[in-house]
Amino acid sequence: MAQLWNQLTQHMAPLDWAIVAAYLMLSLGLGFYHMKKAQAGIDNYFASGRSASWWLLGTSMVATTFAADTPLAVSGWVIGTGIANNWYWWCWVMGTMLGVFFFSRLWRRAGVLTDNELTELRYSGQAAGFLRGFRAIYFGVLYNCIVIGWVNLAMTKVLMHSVGLTEQQKMYALFFCFGFSLLYTLLAGLSGVMATDFVQFILAMSGSILLAALAVQRIGGLDAILPGLTANFGPERAAEMTALFPARGSDLFAVALVFIFLQWWSAGNTDSGGYLAQRMIAAKNEKHSFLGMLWFNVAFYCLRPWPWIVVGLCCAVMLPNLDPSVRDAIMKDPETGYIFMMRTLLPVGLLGMVVASFFAAYMSTIDTHLNWGASYLVNDVYKRFIARNASEKHLIAVSWIATIAIAVCGAIVSLHMDSIREAWYIIAKVYSGLAVIYILRWFWWRINAWSEIGAMGASIACLFVTSVIMPRHFPGIKIPEFPFILLYIVPISLGTALILTFITPPVREDKLVEFYRKVRPGGLGWKRIAAQVPGADKDPGPGAAIPGYVLSVIAVYCALFGVGKLLLGAPGLGLALCAVAVACGWAVW
CATH class of the missing domain: 1.20.5 (Single alpha-helices involved in coiled-coils or other helix-helix interfaces)
Structure with missing residues (x-):
């Protein structure tokens, strides 16, 4: 134990560790504080009793995206290729804003406990039941485990490079962080998750701004960025690295065009489902759902990224002055540049604060995906198919078991994952084509359960063929890289969905009328159904x-x-x- 403590204090002073410990105790305290409310029933456990204010739920959404992997990835992109590589996620502005104006009120109005429950509110027949169960397993377990895997992978980089742990010690430390996140998630449910997310966002944002300010000070001010990059890489490369949009003819230009014109509407969570919908469902009312989603968009795009980008640029400026071994390590893995800047620039006390901010970023993502994934298993599998009349006390116990099960599966996936970027790309491929159906199901009565099944099945099949079958059996055929592969997957997936839509029976008329009466989406796509609902002519529809x-x-x-x-x-x-x-x-x- 003494040897481990001596090793830990070589990289971080006791004061730094005390700050990290204080943050962890605060998170656990918030978990205990919200425990009583969470244990009252699954509506409280997974939807915070539908009483969340806009500022809390919106901040929780942002905190969830503020994982330990994100600062490393964004700053790594800047060091490796330039700012414009961030169009991978900047293109989502057009998608997530759909959630504000077209879906935030509808999610709250639907009155479901999980976004997956919408499946049987909107569709009818055995296909709807199958889709609900399949999506619960697919997204609740498999998707969440992939996310947990890449977040754990990022945290191992932070622990190894900032704290100086060995490979074995790294695994023990990660097990502790993961177990700690699991503990307060089990105790507090969504209420505690959002409360800790709020604290975690403030800490994580403060840490990144602080590091960016010290990085700028080290290189001599913001005015030194472009001259420094020019001296290191030449004027042409420096201009590419600082451009907000890639130059025509550059390697990134075609990539950015695919992101902007294809990815955001075809390969994403376009109706803001998943953990975003979980927060909107938990809102006090439709107004708080709308404002929370709006605040998320502002904070997510306008506040989060620039400190990370500035750190990446400053690191690139400092590269020639670094020890050759450090410089080579950063050029080999640009994501480690952010951690190097932490260790180099932060004094005692501030280093502890920034490391604590990484713990905060890590935990804010893990707790959300554990709680959200468990909500699928409990509400959409166990309660729906196994124990329809189970008591609230029984369902809370099952919620604990489901949360632990997802945590174990996520930990296993973490051991077999070696690329954060590839995990991101897998998720985008899985959503290819399905994103359009997610929009249409709200505004066109003809979409049915088979539409979603077709889109999802085709995307999974394309992913399997291009990732497993072709490399193994047809190695001579070059498979397009991401995002260009979306040019093939999206038409196949969307085409399959539309064909199945028209060759399968529509949703039962009474189910469509029931859905419209409750959600009132409006628009021309519901004109025939709306005619059967009194007062529907006053529904504004999406056009407004x-x-x-x-x-x-x-x-x-x-x-x-x-x-x-x-x-x-x-x-x-x-x-x-x-x-x-x-x-x-x-x-x-």
């Missing part, structure tokens, strides 16, 4: 939300790029973009 949607997308992009221009030495353009963002936001409000 389009102006607010467009203005909000413009506002977020202008704020995102405006901040970037201010940081990168173009204050005039930066201020102009920020002014446009404010004007568009004011118009929407």
Whole structure:
């Protein structure tokens, strides 16, 4: 034990460890504080009693995305290829804003406990039951385990490079972090998860801003970024690294076009389902659901990324002055550059705060995916197919078992995962084509359970063929890399879904009327059904939300790029973009 303590204090002082320990105790305390409410029933355990305020649920959404892998990946992209590589997720502005204006109120209005429960609210027949059960296993277990795997993988990098643990010690430390997250998730349910997420977001954001400020100070100010990159890589490469959009003809140009024109609407969670829907379902009312989703978009795109990007740029400026072994390690794995900056720049006390912020980022993602995945297994598998009349006390016990089961499966997946980026790409491939059906099911009565089954089955089949069959049996055929492979998967998946839609029977008329009466989505796609619902002619439909949607997308992009221009030495353009963002936001409000 003394030997381990001596090793730990070589990289972090006792004060740093005390700060980390204080944060962990605070998280556990919040878990115990919310324990009584969570144990009252599964509506409290998985939906916080539907009483969450917009600022809490929106911040919880952002905190969930603030995993330990994200700062490493974003700064690594900047070091390796440049800022423009972030179009991988910047393109999602157009997708997640759909959740604000078209779906946030509908999710709250549906009155379901999980977004997966919508399956049998919207569809009829045995296909609907099969889809609900299959999605519960597929997304509740398999998807969540992949996410847990890549988050654990990122945390191992942080532990090895910032704390200096050996391979064996790293696994013990990861087991402790994972077990700690599991403990307070079990105790507190969604209420405790959101409360700790709020604290974790503040800590994680503060840590990243602090590191960015010290990195800028080390290189001599923001004005030193472009000259430093020019001196290191030449003017052309420096311009590519700092460009917000890749130059025409560059390697990233075609990639960005696929992200912008294809990925966001075809290969994502376009109706803001999953853990985003879980928060909207937990909102006090439709207004809080709307505002929470709006706050998530602003914080997710405009607040989160720039500290990480600045750290990546500063690291690239400092590369020539580093020890050759350190420089080679960063060039081999750019994601380690962020951790190197932590160890190099942060003094005693501040290093503990930033390491604690990584624990916070890690735990805020793990707790969400454990709770959300367990909600599928309990509500959409156990309660639906096994024990329909189980008591609330019994279901809470099953919730604990389900949470532990997902944690164990996630830990196993973690041991076999070696690339964060590849895990991200697998998720995008799985959603290919399915994203369109997720939109259409809300606004067109003809979509049925077979539409989703077809899209999901085709995407899985394409992933299996391109990842397993072709490399093994047809090694001479070159498989398009991500994201260009989406150009093939999306048409196959979407085409399969639409064919099955028209060759299978529609949803029962009474089920469609029941769904419309409860959710009232409006629009031309429901005209025939709406005619059977009194007062439906007053439902505004999706068309009324389009102006607010467009203005909000413009506002977020202008704020995102405006901040970037201010940081990168173009204050005039930066201020102009920020002014446009404010004007568009004011118009929407």
